[in-house]
Amino acid sequence: MSTYTEFTKTSIELDVLGVGLKLAVLYRPGEKPPILFLHGFGSTKEDYADVAFHPQFNGHSVIAYDAPGCGETECTDLSAVSIPFLVETARQLLAHLSVARFHLIGHSMGGLTALILADAEPDRVLSFIDIEGNVAPEDCFLSRQIIDFPAESTEIFFENFIERTWHSSYYSAAFYAAGLRHRVRVAAVRGIFISMVELSDHGDLMRRFLSLRCPRMFMYGEQNQQLSYLPELGENGVRVAKVSSCGHFPMYSNPVEMWRLISEFFSHLDY
Numbered sequence: 001m002s003t004y005t006e007f008t009k010t011s012i013e014l015d016v017l018g019v020g021l022k023l024a025v026l027y028r029p030g031e032k033p034p035i036l037f038l039h040g041f042g043s044t045k046e047d048y049a050d051v052a053f054h055p056q057f058n059g060h061s062v063i064a065y066d067a068p069g070c071g072e073t074e075c076t077d078l079s080a081v082s083i084p085f086l087v088e089t090a091r092q093l094l095a096h097l098s099v100a101r102f103h104l105i106g107h108s109m110g111g112l113t114a115l116i117l118a119d120a121e122p123d124r125v126l127s128f129i130d131i132e133g134n135v136a137p138e139d140c141f142l143s144r145q146i147i148d149f150p151a152e153s154t155e156i157f158f159e160n161f162i163e164r165t166w167h168s169s170y171y172s173a174a175f176y177a178a179g180l181r182h183r184v185r186v187a188a189v190r191g192i193f194i195s196m197v198e199l200s201d202h203g204d205l206m207r208r209f210l211s212l213r214c215p216r217m218f219m220y221g222e223q224n225q226q227l228s229y230l231p232e233l234g235e236n237g238v239r240v241a242k243v244s245s246c247g248h249f250p251m252y253s254n255p256v257e258m259w260r261l262i263s264e265f266f267s268h269l270d271y
Helices: 045-053 083-096 108-120 152-166 173-178 187-203 205-211 230-235 255-267
Strands: 009-018 017-028 034-036 062-067 102-107 124-130 215-220 239-243
Touching: 009 083, 017 045, 017 083, 034 045, 034 083, 034 108, 045 062, 045 255, 083 108, 083 187, 102 108, 102 187, 108 124, 108 187, 108 205, 124 255, 152 173, 152 187, 173 230, 205 230, 215 230, 230 239, 239 255
Parallel strands: 034 062, 034 102, 102 124, 124 215, 215 239
Antiparallel strands: 009 017, 017 062
């Protein structure tokens, strides 16, 4: 059986737009094209460590890391963190690891980061799985709270955000909320959320997603099956996958089904 010992847990130092980073990275070498995993806001690279237990991905190089402002990654200027900054971070890490072409999997904030990256460099992306990543204004149910619930400081906003999330009626919300103080640097919250709202409202995200030429899948939790754009995705060649007993966090609510759907998607790829 595969284990987490397949991974090298390391730090990689980068300079991104003048900001020093010490990225906390999980890496596994392989002869097949790399899979780049990008986690969501308030999560970490460990969301994807269980890829080691799924034989469909044997032989694939795997890259996962804590985004600046999250997890174990160190960042010299947290006020600089935004979605464009996260895109540039991913681009520079890929260059550091000499990765030319890759598969892309991103959740929520990571899905939005992945979409902007794929749109900028479509010829490098072999496939893209978007797990509840932002593609329309209605996706900002978390990030838009920075506007809808103003507070005297980001610290106060974040504490209130955690409390609202804990009491929400979605699968795994309390579990997710309980770890936010440990996984997120408060100084990064505003820049991330404001940029997510700006891109969701004005970034033409649906057109960007539908214009990608690589195989694509959009995964969503059954509690979000009311999303208005799901039929449009299916009509335009995107594989649409619903995760049962799940809200926004399939890796917490129903990881078995999440990995099954990802494995099934990869089984149909030609590379």
